[in-house]
Amino acid sequence: MSSISKEAVDRMTRLIGDRDKAECKVNRLRSLTVDLDEEELKAESEIFQAMADPCRLKILSLLRDGELCACEIMIGVDRPQSSTSHHLSILKSAGLIKERKDGRWSKYRLSEGAVIEMLNLAQIMKDSKDERGNSNDKIVKA
Amino acid sequence: MSSISKEAVDRMTRLIGDRDKAECKVNRLRSLTVDLDEEELKAESEIFQAMADPCRLKILSLLRDGELCACEIMIGVDRPQSSTSHHLSILKSAGLIKERKDGRWSKYRLSEGAVIEMLNLAQIMKDSKDERGNSNDKIVKA
DNA sequence: CTTATATATCGAAATGGATGGATATGGTCT
DNA sequence: AGACCATATCCATCCATTTCGATATATAAG
Numbered sequence: 001m002s003s004i005s006k007e008a009v010d011r012m013t014r015l016i017g018d019r020d021k022a023e024c025k026v027n028r029l030r031s032l033t034v035d036l037d038e039e040e041l042k043a044e045s046e047i048f049q050a051m052a053d054p055c056r057l058k059i060l061s062l063l064r065d066g067e068l069c070a071c072e073i074m075i076g077v078d079r080p081q082s083s084t085s086h087h088l089s090i091l092k093s094a095g096l097i098k099e100r101k102d103g104r105w106s107k108y109r110l111s112e113g114a115v116i117e118m119l120n121l122a123q124i125m126k127d128s129k130d131e132r133g134n135s136n137d138k139i140v141k142a
Numbered sequence: 143m144s145s146i147s148k149e150a151v152d153r154m155t156r157l158i159g160d161r162d163k164a165e166c167k168v169n170r171l172r173s174l175t176v177d178l179d180e181e182e183l184k185a186e187s188e189i190f191q192a193m194a195d196p197c198r199l200k201i202l203s204l205l206r207d208g209e210l211c212a213c214e215i216m217i218g219v220d221r222p223q224s225s226t227s228h229h230l231s232i233l234k235s236a237g238l239i240k241e242r243k244d245g246r247w248s249k250y251r252l253s254e255g256a257v258i259e260m261l262n263l264a265q266i267m268k269d270s271k272d273e274r275g276n277s278n279d280k281i282v283k284a
Numbered sequence: 285c286t287t288a289t290a291t292a293t294c295g296a297a298a299t300g301g302a303t304g305g306a307t308a309t310g311g312t313c314t
Numbered sequence: 315a316g317a318c319c320a321t322a323t324c325c326a327t328c329c330a331t332t333t334c335g336a337t338a339t340a341t342a343a344g
Contacts (some may be wrong), residue, residue: 060237076172082334
């Protein structure tokens with residue numbers, strides 16, 4: 001499908017010898033990502049981007065215990081008000097938290113669903129990386 | 143514990159009236175994040191950071207099908223060699239993929255464990271955000 | 285209407301990350 | 315040895331993000 005570049009086929013041909021098979025393999029590789037359109041990938045990457053900050057992870061942790069207003073969160077993370085507000089808006093537009101206006105307060109809570117599982121998974125991944133990191137140094141066995 | 147700033151207690155006192163209770167609440171908020179030391183948060187955020195790029199998500203998707211060499215990945219994602227290599231090194235040092243040297247080739251595969259679940263969760267989160275997104279937010283940035 | 289407070293937004297500096305061409309490294313083959 | 319190739323690294327440019335003080339908006343209360 002779509003534009004298979006001659007360059008890629010050339011390179012693949014050098015790799016595996018047979019030009020027909022090479023073209024086939026390039027097609028297969030390209031087709032693996034055809035169903036992933038750029039928009040979707042970008043949307044997903046934005047979710048990860050929103051979690052890619054220590055302060056925002058701290059906020060999410062705070063909210064595991066229930067709803068808090070921006071002011072309490074600011075105290076919890078110990079950052080200036082404008083920074084806290086900025087982080088909250090990023091988390092909100094990524095869909096990770098929900099906002100509820102209550103008088104002059106903005107109260108935030110975790111979105112239902114996968115957020116907590118995501119945090120747990122990240123912790124698991126970090127831990128397993130720590131373990132292997134020490135025993136294995138840098139060389140991966142052949 | 144540790145340094146409860148007078149400023150935070152003042153602010154909390156204004157919020158809930160009673161100074162003793164305020165101090166107590168500040169302590170509770172701070173204690174929620176005491177067990178999260180900065181190093182750990184940073185390590186976790188790096189995992190998310192590594193996944194916070196469309197091209198890298200594409201690479202991870204490619205690798206769901208099995209081991210590939212850098213060259214094949216480069217064809218799959220259709221980016222210059224240096225960019226591809228750069229992304230691979232980020233994924234590797236975040237512990238999301240593993241490298242195996244084989245002659246002049248570097249072959250990459252997903253790390254065992256949580257990577258795939260993470261990708262699935264992200265998709266679920268994106269989808270549920272899309273659905274709810276229409277009803278509520280319209281914070282599409284310009 | 286004025287004051288006070290909670291939150292959002294602006295603006296500018298500093299930092300960080302992506303990109304891709306050029307070059308270096310290290311393996312393979314003849 | 316030399317040629318070739320896969321991959322990593324270097325470097326410079328560009329773009330995005332973080333940070334935080336200053337300011338604006340909004341709501342409540344006197």
